[in-house]
Amino acid sequence: MKTVKVNIVTPDGPVYDSEVQMIIAKTAAGEIGVLAGHIPMVAPLEVGAIRLKKEGNVQDIVAVSGGFIEVRPEQVTILAQSAEISSAIDVARAKEAVKRAEERLNASKADDIDFKRAELSLKRAMNRINVYEGNI
Numbered sequence: 001m002k003t004v005k006v007n008i009v010t011p012d013g014p015v016y017d018s019e020v021q022m023i024i025a026k027t028a029a030g031e032i033g034v035l036a037g038h039i040p041m042v043a044p045l046e047v048g049a050i051r052l053k054k055e056g057n058v059q060d061i062v063a064v065s066g067g068f069i070e071v072r073p074e075q076v077t078i079l080a081q082s083a084e085i086s087s088a089i090d091v092a093r094a095k096e097a098v099k100r101a102e103e104r105l106n107a108s109k110a111d112d113i114d115f116k117r118a119e120l121s122l123k124r125a126m127n128r129i130n131v132y133e134g135n136i
């Protein structure tokens, strides 16, 4: 099976660089699976998991906190606000973030700016926990 080069880059630097058979990503319009030779496109990403298939199986999972996926026939670039490969996730830190976010959600009103921020923080932390646990 043909492979496609994938790079995942954040403002802090590159996180992932490999040749894969398939990239599965959660875009704002739904989940997409990208193979070599895909038509060019750009799509915004949700907070979610990027699953990378090699030799027929998902071998790497990367948690991303939004950004963009740019697809070209032989190269896929993911520009993410933050990205961690599952083995690099500090799950205790993510659980602390969930606790903090839940406290803030309880302490603020739904139209408050802090409420929105806490909701986003909770989403990022839950995504990290799910990716760490392979629960995606």
Ligand code: ATP
Pocket: 012, 065, 082, 083, 084, 088, 089, 090, 091, 093, 094, 097, 121, 124, 125, 128
């Ligand atoms: P926290 O409240 O724990 O800082 P956060 O969602 O606010 O979480 P971000 O602003 O998304 O954190 O990320 C800041 C930096 O910390 C990024 O480089 C990100 O990859 C890293 N990071 C955040 N949480 C974790 C985690 N649980 N494990 C590993 N790296 C993390």
